[in-house]
Amino acid sequence: MTKRAKHPVRTTEKSLRLIAELNQLGEARVTTLASELGMGKSAVHNHLSTLEKHGYVVKDSETKTYRLSLKFLDIGGQIRSQRDVYKVAEPKVEELAEESGELVHLVVEEDGKGVYLCRSKGERAVELDTYIGCRHHMHSTAFGKAILSRLPTDRVDAIIDQHGLPKVTPRTITSREALFEELERTRERGFAVDDEERLEGLRCIAAPIKFDSDVIGAISVSGPTARIDDDWESNEFVSELQRTVNVIELNKYNV
Amino acid sequence: MTKRAKHPVRTTEKSLRLIAELNQLGEARVTTLASELGMGKSAVHNHLSTLEKHGYVVKDSETKTYRLSLKFLDIGGQIRSQRDVYKVAEPKVEELAEESGELVHLVVEEDGKGVYLCRSKGERAVELDTYIGCRHHMHSTAFGKAILSRLPTDRVDAIIDQHGLPKVTPRTITSREALFEELERTRERGFAVDDEERLEGLRCIAAPIKFDSDVIGAISVSGPTARIDDDWESNEFVSELQRTVNVIELNKYNV
């Protein structure tokens, strides 16, 4: 858990700060970035042209502005397609979306947060603020609780220590005890639930994908409270979801 | 067109070489990377821990191996969702995939190559080696020729100079003259065609998306030669494609 580098490479960190700033601003000029980050113009210029040379940044020679290139999407796409979970689960996610008509996500955990690996919209799917690659807290989402419920306790503790339990809606779980109780319930049930804990008006259910007793991700179905019934025992989405996960787990052994 | 940085930041370049190498290897240990890149162990270690601190690299503390993190997918996803073309075209791409049953792509040009922004698979869609973010040459693809056909001649020349016209199948266009003739034909027709020029057995059609007389991307439909007829005049996919592009172009003005 050595989060901090003992001997950070400061020059690299400057480049990374530039990338972060560019990502936030969308696009920017040399002077803007220099004053924003408290660096000299020449330094900014050297870093940007280096990043450009390697394809991470694109310069619009008309307006003299820089922006991040789609190389990030390229690298991200490669990383994603290399993942076994993705290969196996992706087609099933699409099927489930079609079948249920709702929004379906495949999520994996990285660095204590949940990352969307793919999403598929069914016929009536809600529009959400999620995009492929975006990160969410674990405690306030169905997929997060699905994954946490299968991780060792010390791992869960470490994740809470790292990211806390921020309240995002009135119903978000914000205490460690309540979360562990919920995880217990989740384990018994076999699937996790998010009842307006991340976004008001939104309900999600999620099931963990297991492989040799390790969780390797989760599948979630999201929809408006009006369509996703909170009588979980008789909820039709639950059975569809669990069927999908079962198929994925079986296929996983053939990779 | 200053491709090369005048004063490259060498330290940043080392970090980027590490990233490239990690991307290629999938995952690797310190020693492997050190010998592979001809760097000292401590240097590699410092760079990796710096990249890890900022979330670009993940260390598996079990096996002591490093790999690129999904942060690239995150950044890539943000960049993509910021693009206006994407916002407008994404839902229409899905519709077209459903309607046609084939594989549909949205592509934009960056640095002289075509980058896939999104893909949607119809019922009978072929399995291709493409992934979101991946790059292809322009001259050997339908979307590439669709975009090139609407770029100024000097721009096209520059792109050819930069990337050449490599032959990927027996039918790939490899001469500048033939390409310009083909672009002329494409312009007249309004859509571009790839008849096994990138992959044997695969035919694609593509139409440029225009906005104020600039091309901002292209939509393509790909399928096996058996299903995509090469009698372009009466091809049903062509009209579906053109209808889709028209809708996108109209919606584009309301962003």
Next chain:
DNA sequence: GTCCCCCGTTTGCTATTCGAGAACAACACT
């Protein structure tokens, strides 16, 4: 259980090189 080897990490020191500042160049606007 012990030894040994290998690999990741830390340290100290020096050569490298990054970057502030100033000068230069290229526009855009008045």
Next chain:
DNA sequence: AGTGTTGTTCTCGAATAGCAAACGGGGGAC
């Protein structure tokens, strides 16, 4: 033309990256 703004180049001093070497620790062989 003139002036203000912004990107780019240059030079040199100070910051620092990274080599070599030492340390530490985990795993395998026996």
